[in-house]
Amino acid sequence: MSGEAGAIGNSTYLQIYYSSGMTVSLAMPPDPESDSHYISNYFKEANKPFENKLKMVLPKLDTSIAALIQEHNLPIVPYDTNADYIEGVIIEDTNEHKIDQLAEQRAKNWFVNTNKPKAFLSFSFFTKEFSKITLSITVDKRILRSQLHKLRDEVLLVFEL
Incomplete structure (x- = not known):
């Protein structure tokens, strides 16, 4: 059995x-009857540091992200699990990724032609300790890659406090 220790949390x-960023593989003990919950118990313990950290940072993240949205006029709206995934939502204003003209045009058209559009996007990055953070957000218009970097930097700052 393999998996990754981590925890999931929601804020506004x-x-x-938030996870270890590493997949571990576990074998059952020689006598599986002696501990039939060996693997689930392993992950229950391995997840605890990630769960504790999220409990600590989520309230701070809510406050700092709300301020970031206001300060930089980010198109981030309250997280909505029913938002649509639309390729091309990110406007590539850095040299990190190749621009997909077709996806960009589809996203532009979708936002123009959709009543009250909400698009979902997700991206991942690592902390200084090499833990992995995957953020999922909802936007009501296309967002610049550089704006996502501001969000990433703010999240990393809160995690380091």
């Missing part, structure tokens, strides 16, 4: 998965 503006 995002869903976050």
Whole structure:
């Protein structure tokens, strides 16, 4: 059995998965009858540091992200699990990714032609300790890659406090 230790949390503006960033493989003990919950118990313990950290940072994240949205006029709206996934939502204003003209055009058209559009996007990055953070957010218009970097930097700052 393999898996990744981590925890998931929700705040007003995002869903976050905070994890080890590493997949571990576990074998059953020689006598599986002696501990039939060996693997689930392993992950229950391995998840605790991630759960505790999320409990600590989620309230701070809500406050700091709300301020970031206001300060930089980010198109992030309260997280909505029913938002649509639309390829091309991110406007590539950095040189990190190749621009997909077709996806960009589809996203532009979708936002123009959809009543009260809400699009879902998710992206991942690592902390200084090499833990992995995956953020899922909802936007009501296309967002610049550089704006996502501001969000990433703010999340990392809160995690380091």
